[in-house]
Amino acid sequence: MHVRQMIATHPEVRGTPNPALLQAIEACYDCAQACTSCADACVADGDVERLRQCIRLCLDGADLCDAAGSIASRRTGSNEVVISQVLGACRVACRLCAEECARHAATHEHCAVCADACLMCELACERALATIATH
16 A cells, blocks of 8 residues: 555655554555455355345445545645544444454354454544544
8 A cells, every 4th residue: 555655745744644644544445445345245145134234334334434544645734623523433333343243253254354454443543533633
């Protein structure tokens, strides 16, 4: 990924990016991919009704992670309030998805992988939130 390189070269960052925010952006994009892939694997499993909530939470997580990564990547101007809100929503979606995927992890390896990605993203968003001033 080129997240760190791109943001470090941004004129408004001036070579001093927020490391916690960079880690969150990378975790968001990684988690979005894991959630999308997990939802797809759940559909392919054939027992869609049993995995219905897992699929839903994976898709919600993927969408919020993509949005959070994109919004946090925009460094022109200032919109810390929205960045904080979307990282907070991403954190919640990741926690819920991780909990649901963990319920299926023993029988679906893709759910174990997704749960891990979600937990990592939740933690990264939490760390980034602690570094953003919203007043």
